[in-house]
Amino acid sequence: MCDLARQQANLNASDVEAVSGFVIWPKMRGRNIFPMCCFCNTGSSMASMSGDYGEGEEGRQSGVVDTTSESTTVSYINFSVPFGYSQVLIARAASRRSIAPSGFAATRCYSLPAEPNDVAVLGGGITGLATAHYLAQSNPNRKVTIYESSPRLGGWLHTEKVEIDDGHILFEKGPRTLRPAGNGALTARLVNQLGLEDDTIFTLKTAPAATNRYIYYPDHIVRVPAPDPQKGFVANASALIYALTSEPAFKGIVSRVLLEPSVSARDPSVTDESVGDFFVRRIGRRLVDQVMSAVVHGIYAGDIYQLSMKSLFPSIWRLEEEHGSVLAGLVHNMAEGAKIPAKEVDFINAMKQPYPFSSDFRKNFRRSNVFTFRHGLQQLVDKLEETLKQQSNVTFQLDQDITDIKNTEHNVELEARSSTRQSLSKHKHTHVISTLSPDTTSRVATSMNRDFLNLPVCPTPTVMTVNLYYRTPNLNPPGFGYLIPLDIPIDQNPERALGVTFDTAYSASTPGDKDFVGPMQDTVSNRGTKLTVMLGGHFWNGWSSYPTKEEGLQMAESVVGRHLGITEKPAAHSVNLNYNCIPQYTVGFEDRVKRFHDELSMRYSGRLRVAGNWVRGVGVNDCIRSAWEVARELDTSDLTGLEWLVKPKNWVSVKSLLFQSESHIHKDGQKTKPLTQRFRYIRGSNQGLLEFYRNTCDDFREDSYDTSTIHSSLLSLRQIQATIGSLTQITLGHSHPIVGTA
Incomplete structure (x- = not known):
């Protein structure tokens, strides 16, 4: 004091x-x-x-x-x-x-903050709509106003229905599928709340889309080695050996992984480095440029040598810090149990609570690899919009571009400009939640230090998606799609494509397709082939102009012609340019976010908070998690929504959670075996956690558990598999999904 x-x-x-x-x-x-x-x-x-x-x-x-x-x-x-x-x-x-940081001294002293009974949500994408949903749901007397600069809601979730001769097909201009793992547990509850269970389409784990993923190197498509459930052990082992010894993309993986523990740990003075530089140190440049860069293209459309290792993969960063080696850390985790952030334990406990899913939905969710909806992912935001419009305490302000967020003595004052009426209007609220990008938020939050305008928190590249439909079926190999790495001859990728998704693979085109559960999306009589080509991303950084739609179509046709041998003209197509769509967690991201957090907290005292695809992750599930948390914590004052990023993470051992008690009494009075007996052979493994939850948690017994919550408890292992997927787990087929899958 x-x-x-x-x-x-x-x-x-x-x-x-x-x-x-x-x-x-x-x-x-x-x-x-x-x-x-x-x-x-x-x-x-x-x-x-x-x-x-x-x-x-x-x-x-x-x-x-x-x-x-x-x-x-x-x-x-x-x-x-x-x-x-x-x-x-x-x-x-x-x-x-x-x-307070130097130069950021507080300039005003305010009284006790008002109750958050009048909240403005900036942005009408999935994060903004989900935030409004959770706010209105938690307090029916709370006034919620959603401001959106465009005439439509939904943000990047945009599905287009294209009519052709004998029916229609759906094109996804942004994300196309969701994953049930991790934060998907929360999305499942949202699906239930919105009444979308019967419209959900599940792609099963045994489908080719779940087991077959590819990269393109150096001049052909290469399947990422993974067990094929349709083949036996000998066939899978032979395929693995062939890939590791014959495919140029995977040569040297085994030896470099085995030698990784002999590599010196990073200098303690290094506070951050790029994902590429980290793995070049640990396993060599070849694997990074030929394989891992493709994975990063698929997740972030970004440059592996620009993105922050510490921010994107903190678990692996910590393994080297604590054990001097990633592989040694993984071995230690297998023996002693992996560690997860303490806050994830709270999320797991919240997701463990019983929920009224239908038995079919629960069963199919457990069996699925990805899921979508009858009318595409836009159906999720459309249903949110419909539900919110039925609530008297929620209002929409479309075509309202926020130009100023000013903190006053008693409230937050917004200034909005209408592009159609060319007029300015002012609105007062007790609290504001911005789901806009951090750079946009800092630009319009005029109570903040203006120096922040020159300190962008995270850049956002532009990606062009080109949807193609061909009448001929099976023009692509069975699977989800392929990614393109950095280290590829320029003549093989002059268009600077990031990857191609095989969209026919995640929706049934004929009734009774054994790879899917749920309704059909397309109504055309002929299954055909549906693809999406992703262009640009970090390759287009610094460009002042982008290809036209006609040029984009030509580029996409050239890509699939060269890579897949498709010479047929598409029967339908759609070209969409997504400006500044995917946040880039570049080196130093954590430090920049800390400064943003401190300034936001000091200038707005908890009245202005943030959420979105730069807070919890870039996927749709991550956005919903961010919305859920910022709404849940609104009654706690003096927060910014960035606490997950800026507070030191308290890592908790999974093993310590498993062995907190030696036995558990179910509601029916039956005492289970001691945990040490049931866990003695599979300690520290994914299966061990699954066994633990099935036998000790009432909500996770075979007839009612939701595996997505179990996957949430494996967050650190999932992160390891997603990143090192190209290192130690790539042979298991756990490489991260292509751009547009969350």
């Missing part, structure tokens, strides 16, 4: 004691003092002690709390009675927030 604040509170220096992360006001002399140092920003608003922190009567007991812990529980103070000589605590999470 600074001297100026102490003078205002009429306290002596002896009345204030600061001890090792605690700030204690022992003697308040019966005065209802608002204990926040508005002058040096070393205090914390009392509103931050509400909501998730200390619910119930226990939370209202005064005491001392270690604020250096990520999971701090904060006491309430009853402002309706005198304090007397009771001790009062102000918890300050993160010493980083306790002292």
